[in-house]
Amino acid sequence: MQLEINDQTVADEARALQARYGNLEPMDVIELAVDHLFNEEIAVVSSFGADSAVMLHMIAQIDRATPVLFLETGKHFPATLRYRDQLIAELGMTDVHDIHPLKQSLKDEDPFGALSMTNKDRCCYIRKVEPMARAVAPYRAWMTGRKQFQASTRTALPVFEAVGARVRINPLAHWTSADLKAYMAEHDLPPHPLVAEGYRSIGCMPCTLPVKDGEDDRAGRWAGSDKTECGIHLTGLTDELSNISLTDSSL
Numbered sequence: 577m578q579l580e581i582n583d584q585t586v587a588d589e590a591r592a593l594q595a596r597y598g599n600l601e602p603m604d605v606i607e608l609a610v611d612h613l614f615n616e617e618i619a620v621v622s623s624f625g626a627d628s629a630v631m632l633h634m635i636a637q638i639d640r641a642t643p644v645l646f647l648e649t650g651k652h653f654p655a656t657l658r659y660r661d662q663l664i665a666e667l668g669m670t671d672v673h674d675i676h677p678l679k680q681s682l683k684d685e686d687p688f689g690a691l692s693m694t695n696k697d698r699c700c701y702i703r704k705v706e707p708m709a710r711a712v713a714p715y716r717a718w719m720t721g722r723k724q725f726q727a728s729t730r731t732a733l734p735v736f737e738a739v740g741a742r743v744r745i746n747p748l749a750h751w752t753s754a755d756l757k758a759y760m761a762e763h764d765l766p767p768h769p770l771v772a773e774g775y776r777s778i779g780c781m782p783c784t785l786p787v788k789d790g791e792d793d794r795a796g797r798w799a800g801s802d803k804t805e806c807g808i809h810l811t812g813l814t815d816e817l818s819n820i821s822l823t824d825s826s827l
């Protein structure tokens with residue numbers, strides 16, 4: 577019999593996990609989550625962006641078969657797609673999923689591929705939020721590479737947090753830019769090729785610019801607009817997930 581897991585139960589669980597394990601080092605958080613807390617019911621969402629190699633390398637040390645979910649928006653830099661293939665091969669990850677927007681949504685709402693120029697929130701919804709909800713629906717938890725230092729909007733980011741009836745884990749939440757650089761150097765990890773051109777947070781090509789010294793890492797995302805997040809980390813995802821059963825496997 578499937579036990580009903582309600583949002584309040586998971587919110588309490590996430591708070592308890594944060595209180596007990598929120599100060600662990602990233603590798604310990606990942607090992608705890610993958611091997612003990614959410615065994616075979618956990619995935620990692622990766623953008624294959626500027627810092628993605630760090631957490632993927634840690635996960636590869638623990639379990640190369642951990643599902644890796646990549647939102648293939650159709651708007652990435654070609655360099656990101658090449659970097660994704662390179663990292664997957666070098667780290668030996670064996671279960672990587674490209675998550676595409678629904679064909680019907682593209683046909684109905686973005687037939688010319690220019691929606692990002694007229695309605696960025698809607699473009700992010702059909703290319704990221706809805707696909708993300710579909711992607712994480714089969715799992716009880718997923719990991720992200722978000723860090724507190726990346727933006728003023730992320731300074732209170734916890735390691736464990738509830739998203740509806742699921743748990744989102746941010747193992748690198750407390751790490752600094754220096755921590756990431758040191759880890760990359762120690763393990764000789766390849767950088768995203770656009771980092772050398774001043775890109776410090778890398779998303780879709782139409783909405784990403786390089787940043788200047790002293791700016792937030794994410795200042796180049798949707799630069800010139802009020803938008804700071806695509807929505808996959810905001811309430812839109814919770815709303816979308818609330819329509820999908822925990823046992824839904826429509827990946």
Ligand code: SF4
Pocket residue numbers: 649651691692695696697699700701703704779780781782783806
């Ligand atoms: S980041 Fe830009 S191109 Fe990518 S989904 Fe959002 S609005 Fe569209």
